[in-house]
Amino acid sequence: xxxxxxxxxxxxxxxxxxxxxxxxxxxxxxxxxxxxxxxxxxxxxxxxxxxxxxxxxxxxxxxxxxxxxxxxxxxxxxxxxxxxxxxxxxxxxxxxxxxxxxxxxxxxxxxxxxxxxxxxxxxxxxxxxxxxxxxxxxxxxxxxxxxxxxxxxxxxxxxxxxxxxxxxxxxxxxxxxxxxxxxxxxxxxxxxxxxxxxxxxxxxxxxxxxxxxxxxxxxxxxxxxxxxxxxxxxxxxxxxxxxxxxxxxxxxxxxxxxxxxxxxxxxxxxxxxxxxxxxxx
Amino acid sequence: xxxxxxxxxxxxxxxxxxxxxxxxxxxxxxxxxxxxxxxxxxxxxxxxxxxxxxxxxxxxxxxxxxxxxxxxxxxxxxxxxxxxxxxxxxxxxxxxxxxxxxxxxxxxxxxxxxxxxxxxxxxxxxxxxxxxxxxxxxxxxxxxxxxxxxxxxxxxxxxxxxxxxxxxxxxxxxxxxxxxxxxxxxxxxxxxxxxxxxxxxxxxxxxxxxxxxxxxxxxxxxxxxxxxxxxxxxxxxxxxxxxxxxxxxxxxxxxxxxxxxxxxxxxxxxxxxxxxxxxxxxxxxxxxxxxxxxxxxxxxxxxxxxxxxxxxxxxxxxxxxx
Numbered sequence: 001x002x003x004x005x006x007x008x009x010x011x012x013x014x015x016x017x018x019x020x021x022x023x024x025x026x027x028x029x030x031x032x033x034x035x036x037x038x039x040x041x042x043x044x045x046x047x048x049x050x051x052x053x054x055x056x057x058x059x060x061x062x063x064x065x066x067x068x069x070x071x072x073x074x075x076x077x078x079x080x081x082x083x084x085x086x087x088x089x090x091x092x093x094x095x096x097x098x099x100x101x102x103x104x105x106x107x108x109x110x111x112x113x114x115x116x117x118x119x120x121x122x123x124x125x126x127x128x129x130x131x132x133x134x135x136x137x138x139x140x141x142x143x144x145x146x147x148x149x150x151x152x153x154x155x156x157x158x159x160x161x162x163x164x165x166x167x168x169x170x171x172x173x174x175x176x177x178x179x180x181x182x183x184x185x186x187x188x189x190x191x192x193x194x195x196x197x198x199x200x201x202x203x204x205x206x207x208x209x210x211x212x213x214x215x216x217x218x219x220x221x222x223x224x225x226x227x228x229x230x231x232x233x234x235x236x237x238x239x240x241x242x243x244x245x246x247x248x249x250x251x252x253x254x255x256x257x258x259x260x261x262x263x264x265x266x267x268x269x270x271x272x273x274x275x276x277x278x279x280x281x
Numbered sequence: 282x283x284x285x286x287x288x289x290x291x292x293x294x295x296x297x298x299x300x301x302x303x304x305x306x307x308x309x310x311x312x313x314x315x316x317x318x319x320x321x322x323x324x325x326x327x328x329x330x331x332x333x334x335x336x337x338x339x340x341x342x343x344x345x346x347x348x349x350x351x352x353x354x355x356x357x358x359x360x361x362x363x364x365x366x367x368x369x370x371x372x373x374x375x376x377x378x379x380x381x382x383x384x385x386x387x388x389x390x391x392x393x394x395x396x397x398x399x400x401x402x403x404x405x406x407x408x409x410x411x412x413x414x415x416x417x418x419x420x421x422x423x424x425x426x427x428x429x430x431x432x433x434x435x436x437x438x439x440x441x442x443x444x445x446x447x448x449x450x451x452x453x454x455x456x457x458x459x460x461x462x463x464x465x466x467x468x469x470x471x472x473x474x475x476x477x478x479x480x481x482x483x484x485x486x487x488x489x490x491x492x493x494x495x496x497x498x499x500x501x502x503x504x505x506x507x508x509x510x511x512x513x514x515x516x517x518x519x520x521x522x523x524x525x526x527x528x529x530x531x532x533x534x535x536x537x538x539x540x541x542x543x544x545x546x547x548x549x550x551x552x553x554x555x556x557x558x559x560x561x562x563x564x565x566x567x568x569x570x571x572x573x574x575x576x577x578x579x580x581x582x583x584x585x586x587x588x589x590x591x592x593x594x595x596x597x598x599x600x601x602x603x
Contacts, residue, residue, distance in 0.1 A: 092512070092513055093464075093509070093513065104453055104456075106456050106457075106460060107460055107464070108459070108460045108463035108464055109463070110459060110462075110463040111456050111459035111460040111462075111463050114455075114456070114459050115452065115455075115456040115459070118452055118455070119452055131436065131439055131440055132425055134435075134436075134439070135425075135427050135432050135435070135436045138429070138431060138432035138435050138436070139427060139428060139429045139432040141431075141432075141463075142429035142430075142431040142432050142462075142466070143428070143429055145463070145466035145467055146466055146467060146471075188414075191413075192413070192414070
């Protein structure tokens, strides 16, 4: 990988620094004939994401906020791109997010967030060194898998994706149960994690807040105003958005907020999404 | 607990907490306490002597008969010191077994607080003070209370500076452990739990029959998860994330013992997984492994729950295994 490069910089470092200069993820194209003819270097960091997915949004926001240079590889879940041969090479579990760093591939958003935090030495508050503070972040990241994550996904699908996108009716009792479960999880989020703190794991934003806020935007996009009767949670949301940056937050959620305007799925898409959809009923 | 007992708890490696104070007849004899602590064979082999261990044992026996009297005026009026590490566990539960093995293997001194799930002890008001979510495992370290087994394992690994291989410093090796610990929540964990409850606990403990179709589906899903465990995680390595045992292996093996406890032959026809199991058991230590799994291997013999308890537990169980 790399070679002599220019001015003592390896090819990869130069390419990365050029990305920073241009503000994009590809270096200025004309420079490719200025640089010495070396074999194509291994790619830098690639993030395989679909911003429709909550964990993808958390990874996206974290990488952008910390100015981590990466190539965005969009994997459109609704089009079934997660089943392509290329993508299966990256993640045999056929899920997003996925990370590829040279030859190293990694699945699972929590693992990806921690990898990025460590490799790029993100500021301490994201995943604090302090033993107890870190334990609080770990506790949230563990709990959410089978709690908030499940109920937010189900809510969004049952309230929006099934009726609007798939043209499938959801029994009212099922939706009512899902919303009740979501309510229970939100109560736990407030009582057990947030309490009277500014952020979920203490006075500063951490990866726990990123994972949580991106989850909560799922039911929001389906028209559930979960913050309406929860002033504590609403105030926390404002703080998280401010800490992330309003523009970045909006950018990360653009795809999700347009989900309700998606054209209805065609027959082929419905067939393909059937097994996935069964999980969310 | 007196200061002496607290200190001695910490120095008596491998012993889980002070001996009980004894029943109505008073504290048990020092010899009985000693046998309880170090095992009957060892107690018979080596009588209390003049070694440091012997002196510690004599002090401990004295402590067990009652609190050490204050030795200086400075101690009078001092409030009882904070408890050391407490682990609230029921070895029926997979994540509890992983924590138990990890703490014992690494000689982390702790007080074992057994919370008997089949007696509904997790639903008591007393336990709700410790964990309002009414679940095990729970860690209590002074005033610091922590739930979620993954968080507890990582906390113990860091606080007690265990050998690196459990949760490596190396960036990519660590990421592999994180990846497994994240994946398992909604995959292997869920399938192993459902296998145990559908095959044994629902019919035997809660008296709720499970249809053959439901059981067949559960076992088929377990099979798929095992394929992923072998194909994506283990592959041709000695352990799940590399050449040494890590937290990932502990969490995985304790999961797999759940369907084993239910009578499912998960290692049959899977020689790679069976070989991995042997390696993990050897790395943990056969005696410790057996001790941790005594309860789950007798799950089939669970006494049926009384109707009141069944009524309280059934909806929670169904929510847990959905």
